[in-house]
Ligand SMILES: C[S@@+](CC[C@H](N)C(=O)[O-])C[C@H]1O[C@@H](n2cnc3c(N)ncnc32)[C@H](O)[C@@H]1O
């Protein structure tokens with residue numbers, strides 16, 4: 001295997017109890033968005049800029065199945081809580097066509113560099129931003145280019161995102177998506193609390209938009225309809241969250257996804273300190289109870305609840321990433337790509353501007369900003385962090401990807417989560433364990449559990465940020481949560 005040499009900082013071993021406590025203390029950042037502080041923690045793996053163009057395609061040679069993500073960085077307005085790569089809304093009209101021209105050129109560049117026509121897509125998400133801000137013609141151009149440049153089997157559901165406002169006001173666009181072969185649609189409701197919506201400057205959601213949008217999406221023919229809601233806002237009350245959940249359940253989507261607010265890099269970042277772990281855990285618990293009572297199902301720790309039997313509810317793209325650790329190619333401004341041994345970021349993620357991305361695409365370059373050649377430890381941490389979208393690690397997929405078992409790779413950490421009742425093994429059809437899954441106590445200690453599997457440099461970063469935390473989570477009694485800050 002072509003792993004990078006492990007940096008000494010990633011070889012460090014830490015006491016699992018201390019890392020667990022640091023993850024709880026830093027609960028706003030210890031999540032699936034991995035790595036943390038990559039400019040420092042991933043520095044040893046960064047490929048020099050001069051070598052990026054020639055190195056990036058190499059690992060793709062071995063890969064014949066991949067997920068595809070295309071990023072559309074446009075929104076009518078930027079919500080105060082949003083962390084995604086979105087350009088200045090004033091630029092939409094002048095840049096939309098140009099942006100899609102660039103995307104098509106980027107697809108052509110990858111087709112040339114990787115020979116993508118022989119590669120099969122296992123999932124395809126069009127995300128953002130708000131891709132439905134774009135004209136139907138531009139989405140059609142994009143789909144044509146993807147179908148021409150990759151193998152896209154019929155059974156793979158293409159997924160797209162919209163806001164309630166757009167779906168409500170442009171039902172013909174929803175029908176157009178269905179006619180183009182898009183089969184899953186995701187809509188962000190977030191909250192129906194008018195004060196909160198106003199505070200974060202979000203005009204894309206209102207009860208009347210949500211109702212009209214759900215109707216337009218159903219009428220268009222969609223059977224895989226997801227609604228996102230958010231919790232973990234400062235001053236968000238349990239009764240306010242309950243009202244949002246009642247409304248969303250009334251909309252009767254097939255899936256409901258709960259997003260816990262991530263504050264880093266948002267306009268409301270300073271509010272993070274006003275939200276305690278106890279509050280977010282109580283909110284998550286309320287949401288889970290209401291969704292289960294309404295006939296939606298998710299295993300412990302999973303964010304997406306589905307009411308369709310045998311359907312996990314996430315897009316095929318995300319499901320393949322989470323369960324199988326499948327490689328994915330990200331196209332467009334700031335998009336992320338992962339192969340077996342490399343992690344790459346397209347230009348534009350940090351500055352949220354198109355200039356650099358555009359210049360690279362126009363010069364027929366792959367529009368990459370940073371490329372990391374991963375060590376085994378960094379790659380394992382990345383895969384496991386993403387697995388926690390489903391609250392569990394798929395053991396055969398882990399072994400197949402890395403050539404060793406999870407317990408061999410993380411003996412102390414696996415012993416800790418089992419011993420403390422935070423995770424447990426789930427047997428497969430043959431009776432052998434097929435997954436290591438969060439228990440309900442583990443769900444409450446989610447941020448601590450996930451940190452246990454981070455690479456050494458990232459654990460160290462969390463320990464340094466953490467200031468002698470003492471957390472008391474009643475159902476986690478028995479866990480040694482008191483710790484001293486790292487020296
Ligand atoms: C890329 S957005 C697309 C949805 C669409 N633009 C909308 O807002 O309706 C996907 C989802 O990410 C979630 N999200 C956005 N910012 C977030 C943050 N800071 N923390 C957690 N979830 C967030 C929201 O639930 C949103 O619906």
Ligand code: SF4
Pocket residue numbers: 074075076077078079082083084086128129130163188204
């Ligand atoms: S939440 Fe959706 S609409 Fe709001 S800025 Fe983010 S991507 Fe755009």
